[in-house]
Amino acid sequence: MSSKRDLIIQAAKQTFLKQGFEATSMDELALVANVARRTIYNQFDSKEELFNAVIIDIWKNVKPYRPEQNDEAQHNPSKGLFNLGMAIANYWSPPIVRSFLKLVIVEGDRFPDLPRNFYRLGKEPMIQSIFDYLTQMKHSHLLKIDDIGLATQQFIGMINEPLIGLGLIILSDEPDMQRKEHVVQAAVQCFINGYQP
Structure with missing residues (x-):
């Protein structure tokens, strides 16, 4: 009850x-x-x-992927990035999350705490998880990254844009799992090619 x-x-x-x-x-x-x-x-x-x-x-049922809990991800950036990418792809899946994102964008000028809190309470943990993982991959010399903040944004952008870009303008159906996996795998390959040592 x-x-x-x-x-x-x-x-x-x-x-x-x-x-x-x-x-x-x-x-x-x-x-x-x-x-x-x-x-x-x-x-x-x-x-x-x-x-x-x-x-x-x-946001309570949306948990960021923690690569430090996966041994293979510690030595294989392709594996860790794929799992992080799938977490990103699934992050915006619930239509209510995308609807509230649009709401805080629309009303953010008059109520600036709305988008700040939406980010802090939801998206920030995911971004921090990616930032921390890329930092670890850099220190392990598995990826060569000068600007980890920029690299984090690039990785997220390569996934978010094809999967939810239009959905922020027109609430469309959620991409199916095959589409998500295809987008994430392409993003991982592009990222690895750009940042391999």
Whole structure:
């Protein structure tokens, strides 16, 4: 059985996506969640705090791949990068994640904490995992990388652009597994060719 907090978060997901952050009122959230307005404030100090709880909830089942937990990845950058790439490809799979990304982009000018928190609570751990892995590959002399931050962005871009670029403009169907694997394998090969010692 869901707690009142969970019911409020689920209602907030629907309402934020339907109305947007600015236009959503706590009264409306209370109506959709079928709770008293006071109940929402007992759980969340502000609409911003509730929005952050929604972001945490939509990211909770998306875990960054940890290459340090795989022995083969420690000695084989192609293997580690492929697994990291598949984690990237699957990161944006849930349509609700892409919908909220569009929402924070649209409302980010008026509420700059929205995109910052969306990044911090969701995407940042994935980026850090790639950065750390590339640092390790550099120190192990398995890849020759001068600018690890740039290399991290390049690797993510080679996967995100073909898989979700259009989906940020038009919410399209999620690419199937065969397409994801093809894009990731091509990105890994290109990356290895560019950064091999």
